[in-house]
Amino acid sequence: MKYSMRILAVATAATLAVSANAGSHNLVTADVNDPVTLRINIMQNIGAATGLSAGMLKWEVPFDPITAQTALATINTGALALAGLFPAGAAENMRSTAGPAIWSDTAGFNTAMAKFIADSSAAKAAAPGTIDEFEAVFTELAGNCKACHKSYRIKR
Ligand code: HEC
Numbered sequence: 001m002k003y004s005m006r007i008l009a010v011a012t013a014a015t016l017a018v019s020a021n022a023g024s025h026n027l028v029t030a031d032v033n034d035p036v037t038l039r040i041n042i043m044q045n046i047g048a049a050t051g052l053s054a055g056m057l058k059w060e061v062p063f064d065p066i067t068a069q070t071a072l073a074t075i076n077t078g079a080l081a082l083a084g085l086f087p088a089g090a091a092e093n094m095r096s097t098a099g100p101a102i103w104s105d106t107a108g109f110n111t112a113m114a115k116f117i118a119d120s121s122a123a124k125a126a127a128p129g130t131i132d133e134f135e136a137v138f139t140e141l142a143g144n145c146k147a148c149h150k151s152y153r154i155k156r
Pocket residue numbers: 016019020022023024026036039040043044046047050075095096097098099109112113116141142144145146148149152153
C-alpha cells in the first residue's frame with residue numbers, strides 16, 4: 001500500500017515539477033494594482049514549492065522535515081492569498097492562462113479554491129516529520145492542482 005502510494009505520488013510529482021518549471025521561465029513583474037500579475041507570481045511560488053516537494057519524494061533532494069513543512073506553508077500562504085485575485089472585469093492580460101469558466105462558473109471555482117485552502121491548511125497543520133507522512137499529505141494536496149487547472153485554465 002505504502003509502495004503503490006509512493007509510485008502514484010512520484011508520478012503526480014513528476015508532472016507537477018514540469019509545470020512548475022514551465023512557469024519559472026516567464027517572470028511577470030508584480031504590480032500591486034494588477035491582480036493578474038500578483039496571482040501569476042503567487043502561482044509560480046506555489047509551483048516552486050511543489051517542485052521542491054516532488055524532488056524530495058523522488059529522492060532527488062534530501063528529505064528534511066523543516067524544508068517539507070516550509071514548502072507546505074508556502075503553498076498554503078499562496079492558496080490563502082489567491083482567492084481574492086480573480087475579480088470580474090480585470091483588464092485582459094495576454095500572459096494570463098486563467099480560463100473563462102472562472103467567471104461563468106464562479107461557484108465551482110470558489111469551491112475548488114476553498115478545497116485548496118482546506119487541504120493545504122490541513123497539510124501544514126499535520127507538520128509531517130517523516131517522508132511517509134509528507135507523502136501522504138502532499139499526495140492529497142497535489143490532487144488540487146490538476147483538478148483545478150483542468151477546468152479553470154486555458155492554453156495560450
Ligand atoms: C482553485 C484553482 C487552482 C488550484 C487549486 C491550483 N491552481 Fe495553479 N493556476 C490556476 C489558475 C486559474 C492559473 C492561471 C492564472 C493566470 O494566469 O491568471 C494557474 C496557474 C498556475 C501556474 C502558471 C503560472 C504562470 O507562470 O503563468 C503554475 C506553475 C501553477 N498554477 C501551479 C500550481 C500548482 C503546483 C498547484 C497545486 C499545488 C496549483 N497550481 C493549484 C488555478 C489553480
